[in-house]
Amino acid sequence: MSSFSIEHRLRKPAQILDIKGFLDAHTAPQLETKLESIIREGGYNIVVNFRELDYISSAGLGVFMVFIEEVRNKLGDIKLVSMQPKVFTVFDLLGFPMLFEILEHEDEAIANFRDAGNESENG
Amino acid sequence: MVAIGSVSSLVFLDVLHTPFDHTVPPLVLSLKIAAALGFILSAALLILRRSIRPSYSVNAGNLFRQAVSFVTASTIVLLVCSVVLPLSYTSANAPANTLTLILGVALSIAAVLIALRQMYWLDNLVLLRRSKYTNRLRGFIAIGMLGLMMFELYRVISGATTDVLTSILLTLICILFVAITIKRPWLNSFSKKEKLKGTLASFTACIFAIVLLGTGFGEGDSLLQSMNLLLPGTQYILLCSLLFSLVYFVRVGFSLFIALPTAGVVDRKIREVRSLSALSRKITQINDSQELLDTAVKMVRDVCGASSVWIELFDEEGKATVTARKNISDSQLHFLNADGVLSKLLRVQRHGLYVENMGEQPELRSLYPKVMKFARSMVAVPLTLEERSVGTLFAIHREEFAFEAEDVALLLAFADTVSIAIENARLFQSSLEKERFKSELMVARDMQQKLLPKTLPEIMHLDIAAYSSPAFEVGGDYYDFVTLADNRLCIIIGDVSGKGISAAFYMAEVKGIVLAQASECRSPGELLRKVNRSIRGHIDKQSYITMTALAIDPTNGMVSLARAGHTPLMHKHGKGVSLLTPKGFGIGLVNAAMFDPVLEECDLRLAEGDRILLFTDGVNEAQDEEFNELGYAPLETILKNNTSQRAELLLGDVIRQIAEHSGGVAQHDDVTIVTLLCTGQLAQQTVTPARNVEFAGA
16 A cells, blocks of 8 residues: 555664554554564663554554563563554554553653653662 | 450461461451451460469469479470471461461460460469569560560561561560569578479579570571461560560579578578477467477477487476476486486576587586487576576487587577466466465355344334445454343444454454353443453454444333444434444453453433444545545534435445545455434334344354
């Protein structure tokens, strides 16, 4: 259908994935592979930035469910930020806001990771 | 025509005893001339009247053979007759006796007929390869010949001298003969043997024509005298036909003679072209690649003169198998590939192998003692498809230096054709397989259609319509009507994440679970919780199912609604439309501990004129060309504006809206819609419980 791309960058203490375009059954495996490789390399603090994502299908949503359990077991998290309203609606209908931290801005996610890091260090 | 000819011949014979000159009364003379011309004309028409066949339908070789033999034989006959017949003429060119008169007339008639027939054959040969000028040239020649005859007649009758004019005209006609015989490329298609024969025959015809020209047309020659007896001028018919033969056969003879040294090469090229085109034709005729490979090896062997030819094809693991062969045994193949020396060499020499002498090829010398009896020279060319080697075409010969560069080129050409044939056969096979998959999918589609309810529940004042269309052959959408433990009708709509076959399998599983659980549940919420419990853990981590369940109490119009991550339910009540999204996770996303407390249930009351629209995300996410989604708003508008008394019409409006929005863009997600219309106040009534549709195979 249409294009999808992922850019990976590091913004301590998190790995940031900027996803662009259309996330559907065809492109979901790309994201899955990317997330898997980050987690294999020990990156458990993951922020997915949805700012330039135009469309997400049910298969695209499923990708996040694959890894969330494993990441949380390692005391990390996958946080979703900067969603366009119609993308958020899709997540919202499924109850994702109760499962994931969905935030307005990337900075909040980074700050939350830092806080969590401090807590765990302090604790 | 025959009658005219015969009558004029009789009149003509009757006045034969009078000579042609000015001493004869004009009436007799003109009668005589008219009779002679009538005869000649009818003879000409009789002989030439056969229609000319189109050149492509004629076998040029046969025509040439017939023409050359007729010309030679008839010339010889005339020659012999003019020498042997006892003809004696006086010095004034008058017949000395009656025998001479009769024989002379007979001879000249024969000469005219023969000349005309010779012209006919030559004409046919010329027409065999005509050009746009040919017809014009033929006309000029005919006019020229008539002119010659007229001059001669005039000369004899008036006694005037026309030698200069006659010579000029004869020269012109000869030039025309040369011009008309220029095009003769068909000679190239003769084989070497045919060319040799043709050369000899042409020169023989020329020699006899020259002899007759030399002996028949001199002053006082009996042939000329005899023809003058018939009608002065007729000798020019014979003269022209002999000149025509001479010109034609000299040209043909020389060009055949010149072509003789290269005839072998031409023969070979012709064979190559023929065999290649025959093979290409076979490709389109034969779907059986084996038969084609067999044909190919046979042709290669014939054309290259190889002692043995075979084709090896590689399977998916790169193992070579001999698939077609001619004149080579298993043991011989075994010797040739002893220790894999040959295949190793072939892997290095990717563009083919050309071995002039096995004994001198360092890499293959080890094989030589075993194979010298049947293979001393070899050509091997790769069969390639899109840069990928799929096999090898081998040709060997029991003698050294048996193959030439042309053979290698030919084998390469054959290899290309064979590769295409192999590819064709493969494509044919894969299209068969595709057909099979397609029909399997069709079966799956039918099976899935059977999983959807066949009938709609019938409740007084409640009209229901439903529609489901997968994006591909099968999909993950689902709707159903079941009866709960408390006898309430429960409408279910669901959507498995993803689409295609995997979604279809989960859809079938969900259907089974819903059917099994429904009769034990007292509310839609309970049903969804039970479905989640059954599914969670039995489904891929990334898969989930969204579902809405709607229980209707037909006795009072109370509806309770639970939603597991599904798209909102739209309810038109009075003039307003509300989107209902009670809380709930998608099924399979989380375990019961999280799922159950979050799931909300909400109630609404159906009044007369109320409408409910249930749909899957394929509806609101239907895209147009620019990937704009339909969204909820148009659906709300439809619901708001719809005043029909049939749920089916509301359903039709929604389907039309989707089609309008997509504007021909292919449906990319499964689409399912259920519409519900309350046509009157629901009150205490006898309920016909909706039958739970049998689960296929259960």
